[in-house]
Amino acid sequence: MSMVSFLAAALLMISLAGPTDPMPRAAVEQGTLIGREADGVRSFKGVPYARPPVGGLRWRPPQPAGPWGERDAGQVGPICVQPPGNGDNGVGPLPMSEDCLTLNVWAPAQSEGPLPVMFWIHGGGLNNGSGTAALYDGTRLAKRGVVVVTVNYRLGRLGFFDHPALAAERAPGAPAANYGLMDVIAALRWVRENAAAFGGDPDNVTVFGESAGGALVTRLMISDAGRGLFHRAVVQSGLGRDEGTPLDGPRRDGGPSMRTRGEAFAAAHGAATAEQLRAVPAETFLQPAPNFYGGDLLVKDGLYVADDVEAAFAAGREAPVPLIIGANSAEFWWMKPSDLSPYGAIDDAMTEAERAAFLAAYGGQEGYDQFVLSDLVFNEPARHLARLHAGNGHPTYLYRFDVVSAAMPEPHAGATHASERQYVFDNLTASPWPTTAMDQRQADAIAAYWTTFAAKGNPNGGERPAWPEFGAEPDRLLEFTNDGPVARTVPFGDRLDLIEAYYARVR
Structure with a gap:
């Protein structure tokens, strides 16, 4: 079947299912998916985009999913x-398994024309997380027309790992070690081939991710294998100065x-041989836990990721x-720079002079301890990548998230790491603490910016405050606050300038 015929058949199947079909069907390359419809949104869950990476496929690139005829989704x-x-x-939710390479789709039950696609990459330090959490349910975003x-x-080590015995069995130049990133790229390829079956536009895909998911977004941006699979990108607390191994x-x-x-x-x-390694129970690879920032999981494999993110952006190769x-205002408030960790x-x-300047900028040791790691790891790297991307001539929008629910119990003095996720997805019912009408107003705002950006590559529209484009208005961002979004100069720029100079000296 030609691609045109396949897309036409897929769109016809959507129309035949009807706007109120509780068991909608979608025709994809592997067969027919039987989804669910509720509250004006169709969902298709647990969809394999690759074969199970088990047995002989452990630590191998993902292989295309096989045909299934009809499949309950x-x-x-x-x-x-x-x-x-x-x-x-x-x-x-559990269970967990090595047979886990699935994706989930939410789409409006009724729509006109192909819709923007938003492809979420979860965080969790490349050790934890999934696309199945209620936090990431796409229903409320789909209602906005995506x-x-x-x-x-x-x-973990099942997704980011290498060994001399595995290297010996590979052909020269074959993909290696970055299997989790390969999975994401395989899923994006699946979306490119099948987005139309759900009313989506394969030529308008936004990748967005948080923390380690944001770090994977930046790696997609510098990966030749990811080129052309997405058309906008959102990096939420995705580091930027990190080093690959x-x-x-x-x-x-x-x-x-x-x-x-x-x-x-x-x-x-x-275990010394490839066969012995593949026979080790999966749970064995969890202990001791691999270190995300310490070099166990962020891989510079030379093929999918050939350089560090900062260097690639600086060279204009993104x-x-x-x-x-962007990043949150108090990402790692609970972690001191004196802690024994990467x-x-x-x-x-x-140097002594640098430390004295930092202490002065942060108002003393207490402020330094509370905020410097958030700035070193997240806030300054976000500003730095924004400057590089805008300087390379590409539309760039920097943000700072400082929404803090009144019910949040932590002594935070700002928005802690990952606390923006329930606002982005407009899923406050999945928040770890009770929320208020103020929280819902901010969720409405940020979800509207994100979905508008997915639609047209510019988050501005409607009656929302205008978000400055970073190239046109250097060092201005949009800050999400309890009182609503505010366009302003990058806060604490003096601190970030010190960090930029420090990184320039040591690197």
């Missing part, structure tokens, strides 16, 4: 293998390669797409 699939969620509302897709991708060779900071790390882990579990990027080590190279 009324329930989400298992989450990928991961440690306990410890109350994180972004994890999703098709929403959420995805599961391999996590090469397959074979030391990191810039001197840390070991992916293969060396994998060999050390395997040796501790008595995707030339409209970008929203984050705590970021400021270790400061």
Whole structure:
């Protein structure tokens, strides 16, 4: 069947299902999906976009999903293998399994013309999370006239891992180690081929992600394999100054390669061959937990990711797409720079003069301890990437999220890490704390900006406050506050300037 015939058949199937069909059908390349309709939105859940990466397919690139004829798509699939969620509302329900490469789709039951597609990449440090959490239910965004897709991708050492025995069985130049990123790209390819079956426009796809999901968005932006699969990007607290680990060779900071790390882990579990590694129970790879910022999971494999994000943006090699990027006001308020962690080590190279200047800028040790890591890891890198992207001639919109619910119990002094997610999805019922009418007003605003951006590459429209375009109005952003969105100069620019100078010196 030609692509034109396939798309026509898919659209016809949507129209035949009718606007009130409780069991809508969608024709995709692998067969027919039987979804559900409720409250004016059709959903199709637990849809395989690749074959199960089990047995001999563990630590191999994702393979296309096989045909299924008719398939019930009324329930989400298992989450990928991961440690306990410890109350994180972004994890999703059990069971968990290596057979987890599924996605979920929400689309308006009635629409005119192809709709923008919003493709969500969850966070969780590449160790946790899923696209199946109620937090990421796409119903309320779909009601705004978009098709929403959420995805599961391999996590931890099952998703980001290498070993000399695995390298020996690969052909030269074959993809390696970045299997979770490969999964995301495979899912985007599936969306490109099948978006029309849900009323979506394959030529208008927005990738958006938070934390580690945001870091994957920036990697998609610098990956040749991701080029052309998306047309706008949103990075929520997605770092930007982070360093990838090469397959074979030391990191810039001197840390070991992916293969060396994998060999050390395997040796501790008595596995030396590829066959032995694939026979190890999946849960074994959870302990000890791999370190996200310390180099175990962010991979510079030379093929899918050939450079660090900052370097690629600086060289103008990122995707030339409209970008929203930003962070929260008090991301890591609970983590001190004196803590023994890779984050705590970021400021270790400061000179006496630099530290004195930082302490003065932050109003003393208490302010430094509370806010400097948030700025070092998230806020300054977001501003830096925004400057680079805008400087390369691409539409760029910087934000700062500072909405704090009155019921939030933490001694936060700002919006903590990941707290924007329930506002972006307009899913305040999934919030970990009670919410108010104020929270709903801010959720309405941010969801409207995000969906408008997905539609036209510019978040502005309606009667909302205008969001400055960063290239046209340098160092101005939109701040989301309890009183509503406000356009303003980047807050605490003096602090961020000190951080920029510090990074320039040490790197």
